[in-house]
Every structure is written in structure tokens, then in C-alpha cells.
Amino acid sequence: MISLFFSxxxxxxxxxxxxxxxxxxxxxxxxxxxxxxxxxxxxxIFKIISEQKTAQTFYDLGCAHGALAVRIKGKxxxxxxxxxxxxxxxxxxxxxxxxxxxxxxNFICADIxxxxxxxxxxxxxxxxxxxxxxxxKKLQKELKPGAIVVTNTSSFLNWKPIKEIAPPDKASQKVxxxxxxxxxxx
Ligand SMILES: C[S@@+](CC[C@H](N)C(=O)[O-])C[C@H]1O[C@@H](n2cnc3c(N)ncnc32)[C@H](O)[C@@H]1O
Numbered sequence: 683m684i685s686l687f688f689s690x691x692x693x694x695x696x697x698x699x700x701x702x703x704x705x706x707x708x709x710x711x712x713x714x715x716x717x718x719x720x721x722x723x724x725x726x727i728f729k730i731i732s733e734q735k736t737a738q739t740f741y742d743l744g745c746a747h748g749a750l751a752v753r754i755k756g757k758x759x760x761x762x763x764x765x766x767x768x769x770x771x772x773x774x775x776x777x778x779x780x781x782x783x784x785x786x787x788n789f790i791c792a793d794i795x796x797x798x799x800x801x802x803x804x805x806x807x808x809x810x811x812x813x814x815x816x817x818x819k820k821l822q823k824e825l826k827p828g829a830i831v832v833t834n835t836s837s838f839l840n841w842k843p844i845k846e847i848a849p850p851d852k853a854s855q856k857v858x859x860x861x862x863x864x865x866x867x868x
Pocket of ligand 1: 792
């Protein structure tokens with residue numbers, strides 16, 4: 683009897699995990715670009731954050747499944763981390779990740795253009811090129827002076843970066859992905 687109960691329980695867990703995996707994959711394929719920031723550039727972002735001694739808030743605009751945001755909270759526990767994505771499925775999985783890893787990240791399911799960024803000290807984006815002109819305008823209007831913006835791969839048209847950090851591997855350099863552009867709001 684106990685072994686039957688155990689088998690049914692195990693089968694139910696496997697079915698639930700499979701459904702979760704299926705939802706994750708369908709969302710990933712149908713809702714577009716959800717690649718997390720690579721390992722090397724993540725370390726560069728850690729360095730940039732470490733240099734901002736007075737920073738209290740970090741915003742990941744378009745956080746996907748929260749991979750970067752959760753790691754940043756783990757590395758900088760005193761930082762208030764806000765991670766925003768318009769995909770509800772992505773935010774759902776991001777919250778599960780943060781819960782399992784016991785990291786307190788403020789996940790928000792919203793369009794980044796509807797989020798007030800006036801309190802942001804550091805903003806990070808790894809977004810598609812077409813969104814950048816409108817985002818540049820929003821950040822120039824809302825951010826406080828001295829705020830740092832780091833964009834990955836896509837950059838702003840008019841705003842000049844104070845630093846560019848190319849990825850170390852030649853393959854990424856060739857296709858021009860994972861270069862970090864660092865901006866400071868005047
Ligand atoms: C490449 S992923 C970001 C990965 C994440 N920043 C990381 O490094 O782990 C880009 C995400 O931006 C989200 N996104 C794109 N446009 C958005 C918008 N206007 N508002 C909110 N999220 C957006 C997409 O849903 C996608 O999950």
C-alpha cells in the first residue's frame with residue numbers, strides 16, 4: 683500500500699515537473715530572446731557594482747527568468763534588486779528560482795516603460811535593439827545624476843558610453859554580442 687502511494691506520488695511529481703518544463707520551453711520559444719547574461723560579463727557587472735560604493739538599488743530591465751538578478755542579490759545582499767519583465771511566465775519561474783535559492787529580489791511583471799526609475803542607482807539591460815531609442819529617452823528623463831546604466835550587446839544612439847567591455851571570447855566578439863556599454867547619467 684505504501685509503495686503504491688509512493689509510486690503515485692513520484693509519478694505526480696514527474697508529471698508536474700514535465701508540465702513546468704513544457705511551459706518554460708514553449709514560453710522561451712514563442713516569447714523571444716530570454717538568454718541570460720554570460721558568465722564572463724556577469725563578473726564584469728559584479729565589478730561595476732562593486733565600484734559604486736554608495737549604490738542602493740539595482741534594476742534589471744527585462745530580467746527573463748531572473749538568473750542575473752538572483753545572482754546579484756546573492757553577491758550584494760545589501761543592494762535592493764528590482765527585476766522587471768513583461769512575461770508573466772518568466773516572472774513566475776524567476777520567483778521560484780529566488781524562493782528556492784532564498785534570495786529576496788523584487789520581481790515585477792510589467793512593461794519597463796511603465797516603471798518609475800527615478801530611484802535607480804544602477805540599471806542593467808540586455809534587450810533587443812529596437813527598444814533602445816525609446817529606452818534612452820526614458821532613462822535620460824528619469825534617472826538621477828550619477829546613475830549608472832549598463833547595456834549588454836545593444837547600445838544607445840546618442841548617449842556616449844564611458845566604457846565598453848568586450849567579451850573575452852573571440853566567437854562572441856565576431857558576432858558582436860555580449861559587449862557591455864557603461865553610461866553615467868550627467
Ligand atoms: C535577454 S532577456 C534578459 C536576460 C536577463 N537580463 C539576464 O541577464 O539574465 C530579455 C528580456 O527582456 C524582456 N523584455 C523585452 N521588452 C520588455 C519590456 N518592454 N518590458 C519588460 N520586459 C521586456 C523579455 O521578455 C526578455 O525576457
